[in-house]
Amino acid sequence: MTTLSTYLQIANNQSKWQAITAKSPDVATQTKYFKDNIGKVTTVDAFMKDARLFNYAMTAFGLGSMTYAKGLMHKVLDGGVSSSSALANTLNSSNIKAFAQAFDFADNGDATTTSSTLVDTVVSRYTEQALETSQGKQNPGVQLALYFQQHAPSLTSVYGILADSNILTVVQTALGISSSTSSQSVDTQYRLLSSKVKLDDFKDPTKLQQFIARFAAQYDYNNGGDANSQSSLLSTLFDTSSSSSSFGLDTSLLLSVQGTKFGYF
Incomplete structure:
Protein backbone atom coordinates (compact mmCIF):
# COMPACT_ATOMS: atom_id res chain seq x y z
CA MET A 1 0.00 0.00 0.00
CA THR A 2 1.13 3.55 -0.67
CA THR A 3 1.70 6.11 2.05
CA LEU A 4 -1.44 7.97 1.02
CA SER A 5 -3.71 4.93 0.95
CA THR A 6 -2.53 3.76 4.37
CA TYR A 7 -2.86 7.23 5.83
CA LEU A 8 -6.39 7.65 4.47
CA GLN A 9 -7.41 4.21 5.75
CA ILE A 10 -6.45 5.31 9.27
CA ALA A 11 -7.59 8.94 9.04
CA ASN A 12 -11.05 7.91 7.83
CA ASN A 13 -11.42 5.54 10.80
CA GLN A 14 -9.42 7.33 13.48
CA SER A 15 -11.55 6.27 16.44
CA LYS A 16 -11.46 2.62 15.37
CA TRP A 17 -7.67 2.61 15.02
CA GLN A 18 -7.20 4.40 18.33
CA ALA A 19 -9.44 1.86 20.05
CA ILE A 20 -7.36 -0.99 18.63
CA THR A 21 -4.14 0.72 19.72
CA ALA A 22 -5.51 1.38 23.23
CA LYS A 23 -6.11 -2.35 23.69
CA SER A 24 -2.59 -3.38 22.77
CA PRO A 25 -0.86 -4.91 25.85
CA ASP A 26 1.87 -2.30 26.31
CA VAL A 27 -0.40 0.71 25.80
CA ALA A 28 -3.12 -0.74 28.02
CA THR A 29 -0.63 -1.47 30.81
CA GLN A 30 0.93 2.00 30.75
CA THR A 31 -2.47 3.69 30.54
CA LYS A 32 -3.81 1.75 33.51
CA TYR A 33 -0.83 2.82 35.60
CA PHE A 34 -1.32 6.43 34.60
CA LYS A 35 -5.05 6.41 35.41
CA ASP A 36 -4.50 4.64 38.73
CA ASN A 37 -1.73 6.93 39.96
CA ILE A 38 -1.85 10.39 38.40
CA GLY A 39 -4.52 11.57 40.88
CA LYS A 40 -2.14 10.86 43.76
CA VAL A 41 0.36 13.42 42.48
CA THR A 42 -0.04 16.90 43.96
CA THR A 43 3.25 18.65 43.20
CA VAL A 44 5.70 19.07 40.34
CA ASP A 45 8.36 17.24 42.36
CA ALA A 46 6.14 14.22 42.95
CA PHE A 47 5.08 14.17 39.32
CA MET A 48 8.64 14.13 38.03
CA LYS A 49 9.88 11.62 40.58
CA ASP A 50 7.48 9.01 39.23
CA ALA A 51 9.25 8.12 36.01
CA ARG A 52 6.33 6.11 34.60
CA LEU A 53 3.88 8.96 35.04
CA PHE A 54 6.28 11.60 33.77
CA ASN A 55 7.38 9.55 30.76
CA TYR A 56 3.77 8.69 29.88
CA ALA A 57 2.76 12.34 29.97
CA MET A 58 5.81 13.50 28.03
CA THR A 59 5.21 10.88 25.37
CA ALA A 60 1.57 11.91 25.12
CA PHE A 61 2.62 15.43 24.20
CA GLY A 62 5.23 14.38 21.66
CA LEU A 63 8.09 15.00 24.05
CA GLY A 64 9.22 11.42 24.53
CA SER A 65 12.71 12.21 23.27
CA MET A 66 13.08 14.87 25.98
CA THR A 67 12.35 12.79 29.08
CA TYR A 68 16.01 13.20 30.04
CA ALA A 69 15.57 17.01 30.28
CA LYS A 70 14.01 16.96 33.73
CA GLY A 71 15.68 20.18 34.83
CA LEU A 72 14.24 22.09 31.89
CA MET A 73 10.78 20.57 32.25
CA HIS A 74 10.76 21.28 35.99
CA LYS A 75 11.36 24.95 35.22
CA VAL A 76 8.63 24.85 32.58
CA LEU A 77 6.09 23.49 35.06
CA ASP A 78 7.21 25.79 37.87
CA GLY A 79 6.67 28.81 35.63
CA GLY A 80 3.17 27.86 34.49
CA VAL A 81 1.64 29.56 31.47
CA SER A 82 -0.08 32.68 32.81
CA SER A 83 2.78 35.09 32.20
CA SER A 84 3.94 35.90 28.67
CA SER A 85 7.48 35.62 29.99
CA ALA A 86 6.93 32.10 31.37
CA LEU A 87 9.43 29.61 29.99
CA ALA A 88 6.66 27.55 28.38
CA ASN A 89 5.65 30.61 26.38
CA THR A 90 9.14 31.56 25.26
CA LEU A 91 10.54 28.23 24.04
CA ASN A 92 8.60 28.36 20.76
CA SER A 93 7.44 24.76 21.15
CA SER A 94 3.73 24.09 20.86
CA ASN A 95 4.21 20.67 22.45
CA ILE A 96 5.94 22.07 25.55
CA LYS A 97 3.33 24.79 25.88
CA ALA A 98 0.50 22.25 25.60
CA PHE A 99 2.22 20.08 28.22
CA ALA A 100 2.54 23.05 30.60
CA GLN A 101 -1.10 24.03 30.04
CA ALA A 102 -2.27 20.50 30.84
CA PHE A 103 -0.11 20.15 33.97
CA ASP A 104 -0.52 23.69 35.24
CA PHE A 105 0.55 23.17 38.83
CA ALA A 106 1.49 26.85 39.07
CA ASP A 107 -2.14 27.97 38.78
CA ASN A 108 -4.11 24.90 39.85
CA GLY A 109 -1.94 23.46 42.60
CA ASP A 110 -2.82 20.03 43.93
CA ALA A 111 -6.11 20.05 41.97
CA THR A 112 -4.17 19.80 38.70
CA THR A 113 -4.21 16.03 38.42
CA THR A 114 -7.72 15.37 39.72
CA SER A 115 -9.40 16.61 36.56
CA SER A 116 -11.09 13.92 34.48
CA THR A 117 -10.57 16.18 31.47
CA LEU A 118 -6.81 16.07 32.05
CA VAL A 119 -6.80 12.28 32.25
CA ASP A 120 -8.92 11.89 29.12
CA THR A 121 -6.77 14.36 27.19
CA VAL A 122 -3.47 12.77 28.14
CA VAL A 123 -4.69 9.22 27.50
CA SER A 124 -6.09 10.19 24.11
CA ARG A 125 -2.86 11.90 23.12
CA TYR A 126 -0.76 8.97 24.36
CA THR A 127 -2.85 6.54 22.33
CA GLU A 128 -2.49 8.70 19.24
CA GLN A 129 1.27 8.81 19.73
CA ALA A 130 1.34 5.02 20.09
CA LEU A 131 -0.67 4.66 16.89
CA GLU A 132 1.71 6.95 15.02
CA THR A 133 4.73 5.07 16.34
CA SER A 134 3.35 1.66 15.40
CA GLN A 135 2.59 2.88 11.88
CA GLY A 136 6.02 4.45 11.65
CA LYS A 137 7.66 1.06 12.11
CA GLN A 138 6.01 -0.01 8.86
CA ASN A 139 6.11 3.28 6.97
Missing part, protein backbone atom coordinates in the same frame (compact mmCIF):
# COMPACT_ATOMS: atom_id res chain seq x y z
CA PRO A 140 7.68 6.45 8.43
CA GLY A 141 5.72 8.49 5.89
CA VAL A 142 2.42 7.43 7.42
CA GLN A 143 3.66 8.39 10.88
CA LEU A 144 4.64 11.82 9.60
CA ALA A 145 1.29 12.29 7.86
CA LEU A 146 -0.66 11.39 11.00
CA TYR A 147 1.52 13.67 13.11
CA PHE A 148 1.03 16.54 10.70
CA GLN A 149 -2.74 16.02 10.70
CA GLN A 150 -2.79 16.32 14.49
CA HIS A 151 -0.41 19.23 14.98
CA ALA A 152 -0.32 21.43 11.88
CA PRO A 153 -3.72 23.09 12.54
CA SER A 154 -2.43 24.53 15.83
CA LEU A 155 0.55 26.31 14.26
CA THR A 156 0.51 30.05 14.88
CA SER A 157 3.83 30.98 13.30
CA VAL A 158 6.19 29.74 10.61
CA TYR A 159 8.76 29.55 13.39
CA GLY A 160 6.59 26.75 14.76
CA ILE A 161 7.35 24.75 11.61
CA LEU A 162 11.06 25.27 12.11
CA ALA A 163 10.81 24.26 15.76
CA ASP A 164 9.17 20.89 15.00
CA SER A 165 11.33 18.49 12.99
CA ASN A 166 8.37 16.28 12.01
CA ILE A 167 6.28 19.16 10.68
CA LEU A 168 9.33 20.63 8.93
CA THR A 169 10.03 17.32 7.19
CA VAL A 170 6.45 17.12 5.90
CA VAL A 171 6.52 20.69 4.63
CA GLN A 172 9.92 20.34 2.99
CA THR A 173 8.90 17.09 1.32
CA ALA A 174 5.54 18.38 0.10
CA LEU A 175 7.07 21.54 -1.34
CA GLY A 176 10.14 19.87 -2.81
CA ILE A 177 12.48 21.85 -0.56
CA SER A 178 15.84 20.22 0.07
CA SER A 179 16.46 19.18 3.65
CA SER A 180 19.88 20.81 3.29
CA THR A 181 18.16 24.19 3.72
CA SER A 182 17.95 23.33 7.41
CA SER A 183 21.63 24.23 7.64
CA GLN A 184 20.82 27.81 6.66
CA SER A 185 20.09 30.54 9.18
CA VAL A 186 16.70 30.49 10.88
CA ASP A 187 15.84 33.85 9.33
CA THR A 188 16.61 32.58 5.83
CA GLN A 189 14.49 29.46 6.37
CA TYR A 190 11.70 31.61 7.81
CA ARG A 191 11.62 33.85 4.73
CA LEU A 192 11.60 30.86 2.40
CA LEU A 193 8.75 29.07 4.15
CA SER A 194 6.77 32.27 4.65
CA SER A 195 6.75 32.76 0.89
CA LYS A 196 5.37 29.27 0.28
CA VAL A 197 3.14 28.35 3.23
CA LYS A 198 -0.15 29.80 4.42
CA LEU A 199 -0.76 28.58 7.96
CA ASP A 200 -4.48 29.26 7.66
CA ASP A 201 -4.64 26.54 5.00
CA PHE A 202 -3.76 23.99 7.66
CA LYS A 203 -6.81 25.04 9.66
CA ASP A 204 -9.05 24.27 6.67
CA PRO A 205 -9.80 20.49 6.73
CA THR A 206 -9.92 20.19 2.94
CA LYS A 207 -6.71 22.13 2.31
CA LEU A 208 -4.98 20.27 5.13
CA GLN A 209 -5.78 16.91 3.56
CA GLN A 210 -4.71 18.16 0.14
CA PHE A 211 -1.35 19.16 1.56
CA ILE A 212 -0.95 15.78 3.26
CA ALA A 213 -1.86 14.02 0.00
CA ARG A 214 0.80 16.06 -1.77
CA PHE A 215 3.34 15.11 0.91
CA ALA A 216 2.42 11.41 0.73
CA ALA A 217 2.74 11.23 -3.04
CA GLN A 218 6.07 13.08 -3.01
CA TYR A 219 7.32 10.95 -0.10
CA ASP A 220 6.65 7.74 -2.04
CA TYR A 221 8.20 9.21 -5.17
CA ASN A 222 11.33 10.18 -3.25
CA ASN A 223 11.53 6.68 -1.77
CA GLY A 224 11.15 4.71 -4.97
CA GLY A 225 7.36 4.56 -5.22
CA ASP A 226 5.73 3.48 -8.46
CA ALA A 227 4.33 6.46 -10.38
CA ASN A 228 1.67 4.26 -12.00
CA SER A 229 0.39 3.02 -8.64
CA GLN A 230 0.26 6.62 -7.39
CA SER A 231 -1.79 7.65 -10.41
CA SER A 232 -4.18 4.73 -9.97
CA LEU A 233 -4.63 5.44 -6.27
CA LEU A 234 -5.36 9.12 -6.77
CA SER A 235 -7.85 8.34 -9.51
CA THR A 236 -9.63 6.02 -7.11
CA LEU A 237 -9.71 8.74 -4.48
CA PHE A 238 -11.35 11.08 -6.97
CA ASP A 239 -14.22 8.62 -7.39
CA THR A 240 -17.05 10.16 -5.35
CA SER A 241 -18.25 6.73 -4.32
CA SER A 242 -15.06 6.30 -2.32
CA SER A 243 -15.29 7.09 1.38
CA SER A 244 -12.03 9.03 1.17
CA SER A 245 -13.59 11.53 -1.22
CA SER A 246 -14.82 13.27 1.91
CA PHE A 247 -11.34 14.80 2.09
CA GLY A 248 -12.14 16.93 -0.94
CA LEU A 249 -9.33 15.81 -3.25
CA ASP A 250 -10.06 17.68 -6.48
CA THR A 251 -9.05 17.32 -10.11
CA SER A 252 -6.22 19.84 -9.92
CA LEU A 253 -4.68 17.96 -7.00
CA LEU A 254 -4.92 14.64 -8.82
CA LEU A 255 -3.24 16.00 -11.90
CA SER A 256 -0.47 17.61 -9.87
CA VAL A 257 0.64 14.53 -7.96
CA GLN A 258 0.52 11.74 -10.51
CA GLY A 259 3.99 10.46 -9.85
CA THR A 260 6.10 13.45 -10.94
CA LYS A 261 8.12 15.91 -8.93
CA PHE A 262 6.35 19.16 -8.31
CA GLY A 263 6.49 22.48 -6.54
CA TYR A 264 3.74 23.99 -4.44
CA PHE A 265 0.30 24.98 -5.71
Whole structure:
Protein backbone atom coordinates (compact mmCIF):
# COMPACT_ATOMS: atom_id res chain seq x y z
CA MET A 1 0.00 0.00 0.00
CA THR A 2 1.13 3.55 -0.67
CA THR A 3 1.70 6.11 2.05
CA LEU A 4 -1.44 7.97 1.02
CA SER A 5 -3.71 4.93 0.95
CA THR A 6 -2.53 3.76 4.37
CA TYR A 7 -2.86 7.23 5.83
CA LEU A 8 -6.39 7.65 4.47
CA GLN A 9 -7.41 4.21 5.75
CA ILE A 10 -6.45 5.31 9.27
CA ALA A 11 -7.59 8.94 9.04
CA ASN A 12 -11.05 7.91 7.83
CA ASN A 13 -11.42 5.54 10.80
CA GLN A 14 -9.42 7.33 13.48
CA SER A 15 -11.55 6.27 16.44
CA LYS A 16 -11.46 2.62 15.37
CA TRP A 17 -7.67 2.61 15.02
CA GLN A 18 -7.20 4.40 18.33
CA ALA A 19 -9.44 1.86 20.05
CA ILE A 20 -7.36 -0.99 18.63
CA THR A 21 -4.14 0.72 19.72
CA ALA A 22 -5.51 1.38 23.23
CA LYS A 23 -6.11 -2.35 23.69
CA SER A 24 -2.59 -3.38 22.77
CA PRO A 25 -0.86 -4.91 25.85
CA ASP A 26 1.87 -2.30 26.31
CA VAL A 27 -0.40 0.71 25.80
CA ALA A 28 -3.12 -0.74 28.02
CA THR A 29 -0.63 -1.47 30.81
CA GLN A 30 0.93 2.00 30.75
CA THR A 31 -2.47 3.69 30.54
CA LYS A 32 -3.81 1.75 33.51
CA TYR A 33 -0.83 2.82 35.60
CA PHE A 34 -1.32 6.43 34.60
CA LYS A 35 -5.05 6.41 35.41
CA ASP A 36 -4.50 4.64 38.73
CA ASN A 37 -1.73 6.93 39.96
CA ILE A 38 -1.85 10.39 38.40
CA GLY A 39 -4.52 11.57 40.88
CA LYS A 40 -2.14 10.86 43.76
CA VAL A 41 0.36 13.42 42.48
CA THR A 42 -0.04 16.90 43.96
CA THR A 43 3.25 18.65 43.20
CA VAL A 44 5.70 19.07 40.34
CA ASP A 45 8.36 17.24 42.36
CA ALA A 46 6.14 14.22 42.95
CA PHE A 47 5.08 14.17 39.32
CA MET A 48 8.64 14.13 38.03
CA LYS A 49 9.88 11.62 40.58
CA ASP A 50 7.48 9.01 39.23
CA ALA A 51 9.25 8.12 36.01
CA ARG A 52 6.33 6.11 34.60
CA LEU A 53 3.88 8.96 35.04
CA PHE A 54 6.28 11.60 33.77
CA ASN A 55 7.38 9.55 30.76
CA TYR A 56 3.77 8.69 29.88
CA ALA A 57 2.76 12.34 29.97
CA MET A 58 5.81 13.50 28.03
CA THR A 59 5.21 10.88 25.37
CA ALA A 60 1.57 11.91 25.12
CA PHE A 61 2.62 15.43 24.20
CA GLY A 62 5.23 14.38 21.66
CA LEU A 63 8.09 15.00 24.05
CA GLY A 64 9.22 11.42 24.53
CA SER A 65 12.71 12.21 23.27
CA MET A 66 13.08 14.87 25.98
CA THR A 67 12.35 12.79 29.08
CA TYR A 68 16.01 13.20 30.04
CA ALA A 69 15.57 17.01 30.28
CA LYS A 70 14.01 16.96 33.73
CA GLY A 71 15.68 20.18 34.83
CA LEU A 72 14.24 22.09 31.89
CA MET A 73 10.78 20.57 32.25
CA HIS A 74 10.76 21.28 35.99
CA LYS A 75 11.36 24.95 35.22
CA VAL A 76 8.63 24.85 32.58
CA LEU A 77 6.09 23.49 35.06
CA ASP A 78 7.21 25.79 37.87
CA GLY A 79 6.67 28.81 35.63
CA GLY A 80 3.17 27.86 34.49
CA VAL A 81 1.64 29.56 31.47
CA SER A 82 -0.08 32.68 32.81
CA SER A 83 2.78 35.09 32.20
CA SER A 84 3.94 35.90 28.67
CA SER A 85 7.48 35.62 29.99
CA ALA A 86 6.93 32.10 31.37
CA LEU A 87 9.43 29.61 29.99
CA ALA A 88 6.66 27.55 28.38
CA ASN A 89 5.65 30.61 26.38
CA THR A 90 9.14 31.56 25.26
CA LEU A 91 10.54 28.23 24.04
CA ASN A 92 8.60 28.36 20.76
CA SER A 93 7.44 24.76 21.15
CA SER A 94 3.73 24.09 20.86
CA ASN A 95 4.21 20.67 22.45
CA ILE A 96 5.94 22.07 25.55
CA LYS A 97 3.33 24.79 25.88
CA ALA A 98 0.50 22.25 25.60
CA PHE A 99 2.22 20.08 28.22
CA ALA A 100 2.54 23.05 30.60
CA GLN A 101 -1.10 24.03 30.04
CA ALA A 102 -2.27 20.50 30.84
CA PHE A 103 -0.11 20.15 33.97
CA ASP A 104 -0.52 23.69 35.24
CA PHE A 105 0.55 23.17 38.83
CA ALA A 106 1.49 26.85 39.07
CA ASP A 107 -2.14 27.97 38.78
CA ASN A 108 -4.11 24.90 39.85
CA GLY A 109 -1.94 23.46 42.60
CA ASP A 110 -2.82 20.03 43.93
CA ALA A 111 -6.11 20.05 41.97
CA THR A 112 -4.17 19.80 38.70
CA THR A 113 -4.21 16.03 38.42
CA THR A 114 -7.72 15.37 39.72
CA SER A 115 -9.40 16.61 36.56
CA SER A 116 -11.09 13.92 34.48
CA THR A 117 -10.57 16.18 31.47
CA LEU A 118 -6.81 16.07 32.05
CA VAL A 119 -6.80 12.28 32.25
CA ASP A 120 -8.92 11.89 29.12
CA THR A 121 -6.77 14.36 27.19
CA VAL A 122 -3.47 12.77 28.14
CA VAL A 123 -4.69 9.22 27.50
CA SER A 124 -6.09 10.19 24.11
CA ARG A 125 -2.86 11.90 23.12
CA TYR A 126 -0.76 8.97 24.36
CA THR A 127 -2.85 6.54 22.33
CA GLU A 128 -2.49 8.70 19.24
CA GLN A 129 1.27 8.81 19.73
CA ALA A 130 1.34 5.02 20.09
CA LEU A 131 -0.67 4.66 16.89
CA GLU A 132 1.71 6.95 15.02
CA THR A 133 4.73 5.07 16.34
CA SER A 134 3.35 1.66 15.40
CA GLN A 135 2.59 2.88 11.88
CA GLY A 136 6.02 4.45 11.65
CA LYS A 137 7.66 1.06 12.11
CA GLN A 138 6.01 -0.01 8.86
CA ASN A 139 6.11 3.28 6.97
CA PRO A 140 7.68 6.45 8.43
CA GLY A 141 5.72 8.49 5.89
CA VAL A 142 2.42 7.43 7.42
CA GLN A 143 3.66 8.39 10.88
CA LEU A 144 4.64 11.82 9.60
CA ALA A 145 1.29 12.29 7.86
CA LEU A 146 -0.66 11.39 11.00
CA TYR A 147 1.52 13.67 13.11
CA PHE A 148 1.03 16.54 10.70
CA GLN A 149 -2.74 16.02 10.70
CA GLN A 150 -2.79 16.32 14.49
CA HIS A 151 -0.41 19.23 14.98
CA ALA A 152 -0.32 21.43 11.88
CA PRO A 153 -3.72 23.09 12.54
CA SER A 154 -2.43 24.53 15.83
CA LEU A 155 0.55 26.31 14.26
CA THR A 156 0.51 30.05 14.88
CA SER A 157 3.83 30.98 13.30
CA VAL A 158 6.19 29.74 10.61
CA TYR A 159 8.76 29.55 13.39
CA GLY A 160 6.59 26.75 14.76
CA ILE A 161 7.35 24.75 11.61
CA LEU A 162 11.06 25.27 12.11
CA ALA A 163 10.81 24.26 15.76
CA ASP A 164 9.17 20.89 15.00
CA SER A 165 11.33 18.49 12.99
CA ASN A 166 8.37 16.28 12.01
CA ILE A 167 6.28 19.16 10.68
CA LEU A 168 9.33 20.63 8.93
CA THR A 169 10.03 17.32 7.19
CA VAL A 170 6.45 17.12 5.90
CA VAL A 171 6.52 20.69 4.63
CA GLN A 172 9.92 20.34 2.99
CA THR A 173 8.90 17.09 1.32
CA ALA A 174 5.54 18.38 0.10
CA LEU A 175 7.07 21.54 -1.34
CA GLY A 176 10.14 19.87 -2.81
CA ILE A 177 12.48 21.85 -0.56
CA SER A 178 15.84 20.22 0.07
CA SER A 179 16.46 19.18 3.65
CA SER A 180 19.88 20.81 3.29
CA THR A 181 18.16 24.19 3.72
CA SER A 182 17.95 23.33 7.41
CA SER A 183 21.63 24.23 7.64
CA GLN A 184 20.82 27.81 6.66
CA SER A 185 20.09 30.54 9.18
CA VAL A 186 16.70 30.49 10.88
CA ASP A 187 15.84 33.85 9.33
CA THR A 188 16.61 32.58 5.83
CA GLN A 189 14.49 29.46 6.37
CA TYR A 190 11.70 31.61 7.81
CA ARG A 191 11.62 33.85 4.73
CA LEU A 192 11.60 30.86 2.40
CA LEU A 193 8.75 29.07 4.15
CA SER A 194 6.77 32.27 4.65
CA SER A 195 6.75 32.76 0.89
CA LYS A 196 5.37 29.27 0.28
CA VAL A 197 3.14 28.35 3.23
CA LYS A 198 -0.15 29.80 4.42
CA LEU A 199 -0.76 28.58 7.96
CA ASP A 200 -4.48 29.26 7.66
CA ASP A 201 -4.64 26.54 5.00
CA PHE A 202 -3.76 23.99 7.66
CA LYS A 203 -6.81 25.04 9.66
CA ASP A 204 -9.05 24.27 6.67
CA PRO A 205 -9.80 20.49 6.73
CA THR A 206 -9.92 20.19 2.94
CA LYS A 207 -6.71 22.13 2.31
CA LEU A 208 -4.98 20.27 5.13
CA GLN A 209 -5.78 16.91 3.56
CA GLN A 210 -4.71 18.16 0.14
CA PHE A 211 -1.35 19.16 1.56
CA ILE A 212 -0.95 15.78 3.26
CA ALA A 213 -1.86 14.02 0.00
CA ARG A 214 0.80 16.06 -1.77
CA PHE A 215 3.34 15.11 0.91
CA ALA A 216 2.42 11.41 0.73
CA ALA A 217 2.74 11.23 -3.04
CA GLN A 218 6.07 13.08 -3.01
CA TYR A 219 7.32 10.95 -0.10
CA ASP A 220 6.65 7.74 -2.04
CA TYR A 221 8.20 9.21 -5.17
CA ASN A 222 11.33 10.18 -3.25
CA ASN A 223 11.53 6.68 -1.77
CA GLY A 224 11.15 4.71 -4.97
CA GLY A 225 7.36 4.56 -5.22
CA ASP A 226 5.73 3.48 -8.46
CA ALA A 227 4.33 6.46 -10.38
CA ASN A 228 1.67 4.26 -12.00
CA SER A 229 0.39 3.02 -8.64
CA GLN A 230 0.26 6.62 -7.39
CA SER A 231 -1.79 7.65 -10.41
CA SER A 232 -4.18 4.73 -9.97
CA LEU A 233 -4.63 5.44 -6.27
CA LEU A 234 -5.36 9.12 -6.77
CA SER A 235 -7.85 8.34 -9.51
CA THR A 236 -9.63 6.02 -7.11
CA LEU A 237 -9.71 8.74 -4.48
CA PHE A 238 -11.35 11.08 -6.97
CA ASP A 239 -14.22 8.62 -7.39
CA THR A 240 -17.05 10.16 -5.35
CA SER A 241 -18.25 6.73 -4.32
CA SER A 242 -15.06 6.30 -2.32
CA SER A 243 -15.29 7.09 1.38
CA SER A 244 -12.03 9.03 1.17
CA SER A 245 -13.59 11.53 -1.22
CA SER A 246 -14.82 13.27 1.91
CA PHE A 247 -11.34 14.80 2.09
CA GLY A 248 -12.14 16.93 -0.94
CA LEU A 249 -9.33 15.81 -3.25
CA ASP A 250 -10.06 17.68 -6.48
CA THR A 251 -9.05 17.32 -10.11
CA SER A 252 -6.22 19.84 -9.92
CA LEU A 253 -4.68 17.96 -7.00
CA LEU A 254 -4.92 14.64 -8.82
CA LEU A 255 -3.24 16.00 -11.90
CA SER A 256 -0.47 17.61 -9.87
CA VAL A 257 0.64 14.53 -7.96
CA GLN A 258 0.52 11.74 -10.51
CA GLY A 259 3.99 10.46 -9.85
CA THR A 260 6.10 13.45 -10.94
CA LYS A 261 8.12 15.91 -8.93
CA PHE A 262 6.35 19.16 -8.31
CA GLY A 263 6.49 22.48 -6.54
CA TYR A 264 3.74 23.99 -4.44
CA PHE A 265 0.30 24.98 -5.71
